[in-house]
Amino acid sequence: MENYNSRIHIYFDIKPNPDFFKDSTNLLNRQLNSIFVALKGDIQSTPDFDTRVTVSTEKNYIVLSISSNNISKFRATIISLLRLIDLSYSVIHVDK
Known part of the structure; x- marks a missing residue:
């Protein structure tokens, strides 16, 4: 039986307004x-x-570790989590 593994590191780059965010x-x-x-x-x-x-979190990034024996469920999990991360980031990220 095959085992599928992924370790994803998620970094963010912010460019805040220096007058607003010290x-x-x-x-x-x-x-x-x-x-x-x-x-x-x-x-x-x-x-x-x-x-x-x-x-888990490291110094300035989040680490996702995903493993599964089923490729379909493995892919679905990765896609779902990446969508949740994207949504979470878009909600908390303030451009203006």
Whole structure:
């Protein structure tokens, strides 16, 4: 039986207005933590569909580790999580 594995590192680049945001590192950490909490909650509340997902944070990025024995479920999990990350980022990212 084949096993499919993926380790995804997610980085964000922010360009805040220097007059408004004095500490861009703090802002980046808050954004990463917000997305981490959203992912962690979604992963814990979703039943096991033959995929194993773990999420963690490193210095300035999020790490998703995904594994499965079923390629369809593996791909569906990756796509779902990437869509959730994109949605979370678009909600918390402030351009103006």
